[in-house]
Amino acid sequence: MAFRILADVLVAIIALLHLGFLVLEMFFWDHHVGRQLFRLEPEFASQSAPLAANQGLYNGFLAAGLLWGVLGARTDVSIFFLCCVVVAGIYGGLSVKRSILYLQALPGLVALAAVLLAR
Numbered sequence: 001m002a003f004r005i006l007a008d009v010l011v012a013i014i015a016l017l018h019l020g021f022l023v024l025e026m027f028f029w030d031h032h033v034g035r036q037l038f039r040l041e042p043e044f045a046s047q048s049a050p051l052a053a054n055q056g057l058y059n060g061f062l063a064a065g066l067l068w069g070v071l072g073a074r075t076d077v078s079i080f081f082l083c084c085v086v087v088a089g090i091y092g093g094l095s096v097k098r099s100i101l102y103l104q105a106l107p108g109l110v111a112l113a114a115v116l117l118a119r
Contacts, residue, residue: 007118008070010111011078014085015066017107018059025056062088075119082112 028034029052030045040048062085069078089105 003114004118007111007114010107010114011066011070011082014082014108014111015063015070017104018063018066018085021059022056022063025052025059027056029053029056058088075115078115079112082108082115086112 024034024037029038029040030042030049034040034052035042035045038045062081065077065081065084068074069076069081085108086105089100089103089108093099093101093105
């Protein structure tokens, strides 16, 4: 039972992380905070803002799915969305920036392992 609670907490943390990504990408990409965090030149940030907003929306879908899994006690849903998080994190880490592996894929993998062990 305690391990199940830990797994749910980890999934909720991953969901909150992705809600944070949504906010940064959709609302702060082309502002000082986003430009500084992502090390973007103002012109590039302005030009790429629609793409970042779209990416933020996808992070929102991941967060919604993870919360659905936790709040609905749907382990299968949590597993599916955590797998999506891990795959997206690996792809982003290999194609965009290595730190995405550590900020997205690794935490998702830890939460996924906890959910699988709690089953």
